[in-house]
Amino acid sequence: MTWADFVVRVTLVLAAGFLASFAFGRASAALRHLIWTTAFLALLAMPVALRLAPKIALGDWPAAPGAQSVRETVAAVAPAASPVASGRAKQTLPTPGGYPGRGSDWRITTLIGARATLALYLIGLLLVAARFLAGAVRTVRMVRQARPAPHAQAMADTVRCALGIDRPVRALESPGAAVPMTWGTLRPVVLLPEAARHWPAERLHAVVLHELVHVRRHDILAQLAAQAACCLYWFHPLVWLAARELRKERERACDDAVLSGGVPAPDYAGHLLELARVLVERRSLADAPAMAETGDLEDRVRAVLDGSRNRAPLNRRLAVTVAAVACALVLPVALVTLHAQAGTGALAGIVQDISQARVPFSEVRVKNLDGKNEEMAIVDAAGEFGFPNIPVGHYAIEVRARGFAVGKTEVLVEAGRRVEALVTLPLGQISEAVTVIGSRPASGSLAPPAPAASVPARTPQRIPVGGNVQAAKLVRQVHPVYPADLKQQGITGTVMLRAVISTTGETLNPEVINTTVHPGLAQAALDAVRQWRYQPTLLNGQPVEVATTVTVTFELEQ
Numbered sequence: 001m002t003w004a005d006f007v008v009r010v011t012l013v014l015a016a017g018f019l020a021s022f023a024f025g026r027a028s029a030a031l032r033h034l035i036w037t038t039a040f041l042a043l044l045a046m047p048v049a050l051r052l053a054p055k056i057a058l059g060d061w062p063a064a065p066g067a068q069s070v071r072e073t074v075a076a077v078a079p080a081a082s083p084v085a086s087g088r089a090k091q092t093l094p095t096p097g098g099y100p101g102r103g104s105d106w107r108i109t110t111l112i113g114a115r116a117t118l119a120l121y122l123i124g125l126l127l128v129a130a131r132f133l134a135g136a137v138r139t140v141r142m143v144r145q146a147r148p149a150p151h152a153q154a155m156a157d158t159v160r161c162a163l164g165i166d167r168p169v170r171a172l173e174s175p176g177a178a179v180p181m182t183w184g185t186l187r188p189v190v191l192l193p194e195a196a197r198h199w200p201a202e203r204l205h206a207v208v209l210h211e212l213v214h215v216r217r218h219d220i221l222a223q224l225a226a227q228a229a230c231c232l233y234w235f236h237p238l239v240w241l242a243a244r245e246l247r248k249e250r251e252r253a254c255d256d257a258v259l260s261g262g263v264p265a266p267d268y269a270g271h272l273l274e275l276a277r278v279l280v281e282r283r284s285l286a287d288a289p290a291m292a293e294t295g296d297l298e299d300r301v302r303a304v305l306d307g308s309r310n311r312a313p314l315n316r317r318l319a320v321t322v323a324a325v326a327c328a329l330v331l332p333v334a335l336v337t338l339h340a341q342a343g344t345g346a347l348a349g350i351v352q353d354i355s356q357a358r359v360p361f362s363e364v365r366v367k368n369l370d371g372k373n374e375e376m377a378i379v380d381a382a383g384e385f386g387f388p389n390i391p392v393g394h395y396a397i398e399v400r401a402r403g404f405a406v407g408k409t410e411v412l413v414e415a416g417r418r419v420e421a422l423v424t425l426p427l428g429q430i431s432e433a434v435t436v437i438g439s440r441p442a443s444g445s446l447a448p449p450a451p452a453a454s455v456p457a458r459t460p461q462r463i464p465v466g467g468n469v470q471a472a473k474l475v476r477q478v479h480p481v482y483p484a485d486l487k488q489q490g491i492t493g494t495v496m497l498r499a500v501i502s503t504t505g506e507t508l509n510p511e512v513i514n515t516t517v518h519p520g521l522a523q524a525a526l527d528a529v530r531q532w533r534y535q536p537t538l539l540n541g542q543p544v545e546v547a548t549t550v551t552v553t554f555e556l557e558q
Contacts, residue, residue, distance in 0.1 A: 014238040156171040156190055188215045223250075252300060273301065344392060360380065366390075370393035430546060481524055493553075496549065
């Protein structure tokens, strides 16, 4: 799945939340708050659902007529310059994937861009998380430094019993609390400002009732879900708008509960205005549900004074119904692979060797990394292949031809567009194997060093590929000499070497690649292999450098 596809799904979930909130505009605020809570839970569950849940593919819609063709050339492995011109100046080994060049540059650029995007996303996520964490730490610090509020504890116990809250709730006061707020889930507290001890009993009752409604509704958990979604999707503006709607509906739902509890609407509106005035003078950075927020104060006061508002609380049956409808709407967004929306595109490509000559009749396999389809084709005589109508997605391309290593690249196929891939095949490596057999010395005597016997090296076979490639051929071989002292001590082993056969047939930079062999055996093998000469590999009649591996086995006669 592409990043754009994921963002589209997130947008669809949020758009469904806004539409549902608008559709239930005359319903209670408690219902709309549940809708937004469900939307945020769906956003948090979507990454897991997209990875674990089975995908349901819809039928493809045809691409829009006259869609613009975008050329996107991708080289898996392409040379920066012809190896023929490099001669002996090139002393380094080829990379396992092939030779550096335009394809490598493209891949490096793509990798840098992907990592930069990931780094930017992580920086944004950490900054947003740090902002929320700072508010939570500030609130926890205020709660720990707060003192018991005996003038409010008795009222809190009375209201808690009336609301049916079975958990104990502590009433605290703190000089750092600008307005009343609630914190905690298992051991909730109501945090009041120091001025609350001078409030009239009516205001204190309304405030405590409002905050304990937060506790009964578990609003702190809904707020944590919204903050987590804002961290994950900080780049999406609709997420922040949705979080604002969640806070608005949360406070309005608690206002409705207070009014339903018998508090007169004009008195309660006056309490809100007084608390908001204090909040403007002394802004709190805490991230706990607070009773008064200046951003939505005018609308809240109007809603409080509007006698025609629906203030019905949320019952269990209605909550289950909303959750079921939300699942029915959200699950298809997460589970259905929207090929109908994405459509199909065209994929074409060219296969060439490192000299930029076409390689015909090779096998091409493409696999959709975002889906399940896998396609295969044979390159034509011009070295070209094509898939004119292929589902969109991120495709991995592999090309195989005799005498060459596997060429690989990746491309992105978009709806109604044609993408082209340039795949360059690196030459396959050759290998040699030599066995050096030493005779065991007579028991109790030191025999003079005997000339080492050797088994002739296997001559590499020529592997023609359309008459364009001739493998390197060993024309001069110096046999390794078994060191006499190691033979006397009965030391055996296998030395594995790696080298480059130059365009003049010399072995360049031989090195031992296994570390467990005795250094004396390794040096004997290196001394011999440095003197080997080859008929170089020919690509389209021109000598090229290739990598080779040499295995030298030192063993004693039985």
